[in-house]
Structure formats: C-alpha cells, structure tokens
Amino acid sequence: MLEPKRYKGLKGGRGSGKSHFFAEDVVERMILDPNHNVVCIREIQKSLKFSAKKLVEDKIREFGASSLFDITLTEIRRVGGTGVMIFQGMQDHTADSIKSLEGFNTAWVEEAQSISARSIELLLPTIRAENSEILFSWNPTNETDPIEKLFKEESDSSICIHINYTQNRLLPDTLRDEAERHLRTSPETFNHVWLGDYKKQSDALIFKNKYRVAELDTTGWERKYFGMDFGFSQDPNAAVRVWVEGTILYIDREQYGIETEINELHYLIDKLDAQIKQSVLRCDSARPETISYLRNHGYHNATPVKKWAGSVEDGIAFMRSFDIVIHPDCKKIIDEFSRYSYKIDKMSGDITSIIIDAHNHGIDAIRYALGGLITNKGFFVVSG
Numbered sequence: 545m546l547e548p549k550r551y552k553g554l555k556g557g558r559g560s561g562k563s564h565f566f567a568e569d570v571v572e573r574m575i576l577d578p579n580h581n582v583v584c585i586r587e588i589q590k591s592l593k594f595s596a597k598k599l600v601e602d603k604i605r606e607f608g609a610s611s612l613f614d615i616t617l618t619e620i621r622r623v624g625g626t627g628v629m630i631f632q633g634m635q636d637h638t639a640d641s642i643k644s645l646e647g648f649n650t651a652w653v654e655e656a657q658s659i660s661a662r663s664i665e666l667l668l669p670t671i672r673a674e675n676s677e678i679l680f681s682w683n684p685t686n687e688t689d690p691i692e693k694l695f696k697e698e699s700d701s702s703i704c705i706h707i708n709y710t711q712n713r714l715l716p717d718t719l720r721d722e723a724e725r726h727l728r729t730s731p732e733t734f735n736h737v738w739l740g741d742y743k744k745q746s747d748a749l750i751f752k753n754k755y756r757v758a759e760l761d762t763t764g765w766e767r768k769y770f771g772m773d774f775g776f777s778q779d780p781n782a783a784v785r786v787w788v789e790g791t792i793l794y795i796d797r798e799q800y801g802i803e804t805e806i807n808e809l810h811y812l813i814d815k816l817d818a819q820i821k822q823s824v825l826r827c828d829s830a831r832p833e834t835i836s837y838l839r840n841h842g843y844h845n846a847t848p849v850k851k852w853a854g855s856v857e858d859g860i861a862f863m864r865s866f867d868i869v870i871h872p873d874c875k876k877i878i879d880e881f882s883r884y885s886y887k888i889d890k891m892s893g894d895i896t897s898i899i900i901d902a903h904n905h906g907i908d909a910i911r912y913a914l915g916g917l918i919t920n921k922g923f924f925v926v927s928g
C-alpha cells in the first residue's frame with residue numbers, strides 16, 4: 545500500500561483499520577511535502593461531522609505534528625507551504641465545479657461502496673497532478689458496484705487489498721466482542737458485515753433463520769452421530785459430530801482436510817470423538833474404496849449412506865425440522881450455513897428450488913451423519 549500506484553483500494557469488513565490507515569497515510573504525505581494537497585471525498589457529505597476530518601485531526605495530534613498544521617472549521621492547512629486538505633461530497637459537484645480539484649495530489653474516497661459511476665467518471669480525470677494517487681476504502685456490498693468494476697478493470701494501474709478485523713493488530717476488545725456477538729446472533733449477515741463478503745440475496749439461503757451459533761451442554765445426551773464427506777484437492781474432506789436431543793440438532797465438532805491422503809484420514813476422524821472407532825461413521829457412498837480402507841484400519845463401522853433421487857432435498861428438509869445449533873468453534877460449518885443457497889433465476893430474479901452444489905461439504909457430512917434417521921419413505925420421528 546505504500547508503493548506508488550495510481551489507484552489504491554482497501555476493502556473489507558468493519559473494524560479492519562481501513563480508515564485509520566488512510567488517515568495516517570494522508571497526514572504523512574502532507575508532513576513530508578508542505579505543498580501536498582489532499583481531498584477527502586464521500587459520495588454524499590451533508591456535514592463535516594460525517595467526514596474524515598476528525599480522524600485526521602486525531603492523527604495529527606497523535607503524530608505530535610500539530611505545529612505543522614493550521615486546522616480551521618472546514619479545512620486543514622499546512623504551515624510553511626501551500627498544502628491543504630479539504631473534505632467534499634461528490635454529489636455537490638458538477639462537471640464544472642470538479643475542476644477546482646485539478647491541483648490535488650491525493651484523493652481519498654471513503655465509503656467507496658456508495659460512490660456512483662458518475663462520480664468515478666468525474667473524479668478520475670480531475671486528479672491529474674504528476675504522480676497523483678486516488679485512494680479508496682470501502683465495505684464491499686454488491687459485486688456490481690461501480691467501485692468493484694473500477695478495480696477489476698484497472699488491475700494493472702491499481703493495488704487492492706482485502707482486509708478484515710481478524711488482521712487488525714490494533715483492534716479494540718470492544719470491537720472484537722461486537723464481532724463475536726454478531727456471529728452468535730445474526731450469523732447470516734456476519735460474513736458481509738465483518739468479513740467483507742458481498743451482501744447476499746439472503747432469501748435464497750437454504751438455512752435462512754434456521755440455525756444459531758451457541759455452545760450447549762451435552763451432558764446426559766445419548767444420540768450422537770458421525771458423518772464424513774470425502775474430497776481431495778478442490779473439495780475438502782469434512783467430518784462432523786452431531787447430537788440429536790429432542791428438537792435440537794447440535795453440531796459441535798468439525799474436521800476439514802484438504803489434500804488429505806487416504807492413510808492420513810484418521811488424523812481428522814480421531815479428533816471427532818474418543819469413541820469414534822466403536823461408533824458408526826456414515827460416509828459419502830461415492831468412495832467405496834475409501835470406506836473399505838477405513839473399515840480395514842480400525843473404523844469397522846464406516847458405512848456408506850444410501851442415496852436416492854431427492855435424497856439431498858429430503859436430508860435438508862429433515863435438518864430444517866430441527867432447531868439447529870452450531871458450536872462457535874465450527875467456523876467452516878457456520879460459514880457454509882451462511883452461504884448454502886438455492887439458485888436464483890438470472891432472468892427473473894426468482895429463487896428456484898435448485899440447490900447450488902457449493903458450500904456443502906460439512907453440511908453433506910451432517911446429512912450423512914443423520915443418514916440412519918432419514919429414508920426415502922420419510923423421516924423417523926425424533927422426539928425427546
């Protein structure tokens with residue numbers, strides 16, 4: 545991010561340090577060059593209160609550089625030079641008024657997910673000083689947003705980094721707690737808000753409003769099941785432990801392995817449960833040779849799960865009949881539940897009943913684990 549580039553993008557979830565980084569960056573530019581001009585831009589800026597001005601002022605103080613700047617109500621001037629920092633909304637600009645920005649060396653566009661195609665078109669040719677740079681920070685929202693398009697098209701003259709709170713070494717505890725609370729209470733929107741994924745058509749989610757993240761006490765619970773989905777390079781191996789108690793379906797262990805050799809599968813499986821070798825392990829029937837290998841190597845009860853036309857749909861319906869609870873440590877399963885979707889018809893935008901075959905390794909393993917309870921003639925009634 546510190547190397548020269550025409551367009552620089554910092555995108556990602558909340559609390560990842562995007563604003564702080566660019567605020568420090570623009571202050572540094574003005575400290576190093578007393579004639580450096582910076583414009584801080586938003587699509588809409590109703591008042592300076594909603595600009596980066598306050599953050600920039602804090603950075604100047606933090607750097608002990610107050611004597612180099614003259615801070616007024618609307619702008620920040622460099623003492624000992626011609627440099628100035630101003631704060632503007634693109635919607636207040638016209639094709640004529642934007643020309644006032646021609647002498648600016650750096651433009652920083654905050655909340656760039658809201659920037660319109662018109663604003664990008666107006667701004668880019670305006671910032672034209674030699675070696676000038678345009679910085680963008682944003683929380684990704686839609687893949688089709690103009691800002692996403694810009695970075696896709698300008699990959700040679702740009703650098704773009706995706707960053708999340710998990711990589712922010714200066715993250716305050718309050719924000720970390722907030723992220724964890726969000727994951728527990730609204731797992732469907734967690735990936736968008738905190739991990740910077742595009743906003744989903746959440747209506748297409750197969751398990752929308754059908755699961756929650758929590759830790760449960762399983763003392764005294766008896767119905768414990770194990771399932772495994774096989775993969776190799778692109779697809780991981782996924783193994784799970786699930787519990788059924790009354791109306792609750794509780795997934796509390798997950799093990800994923802990418803490019804796991806057949807003779808290493810036991811590393812994954814053994815972590816599921818101390819009694820795994822005495823238990824039934826229901827597996828993906830597409831790999832009889834792997835199941836046979838497992839049976840010959842201590843997992844005598846590894847069993848292929850029956851498939852039939854509609855077995856995936858039946859399994860999903862069965863799972864949805866429960867109150868599904870996922871242990872907070874099962875991060876990959878949580879992620880799959882927040883992505884596993886029905887296909888959306890491209891022409892009409894309607895949600896179809898076609899299940900997209902992605903984000904389902906752990907979910908398939910759960911379905912297999914429950915294989916003994918699901919048949920093509922209907923479900924076994926599970927009750928406390």
Ligand SMILES: Nc1ncnc2c1ncn2[C@@H]1O[C@H](COP(=O)(O)OP(=O)(O)OP(=O)(O)O)[C@@H](O)[C@H]1O
Pocket residue numbers: 556557558559560561562563564565568683712714715716719
């Ligand atoms: N360079 C830094 N110096 C001091 N604190 C920092 C720095 N970078 C990040 N932080 C801490 O991390 C928090 C999150 O950073 P920041 O507000 O820049 O994130 P952001 O990615 O802009 O988030 P949002 O998407 O919510 O706007 C800050 O409130 C601050 O406490």
Ligand SMILES: [Mg+2]
Pocket residue numbers: 562563564
């Ligand atoms: Mg920010």
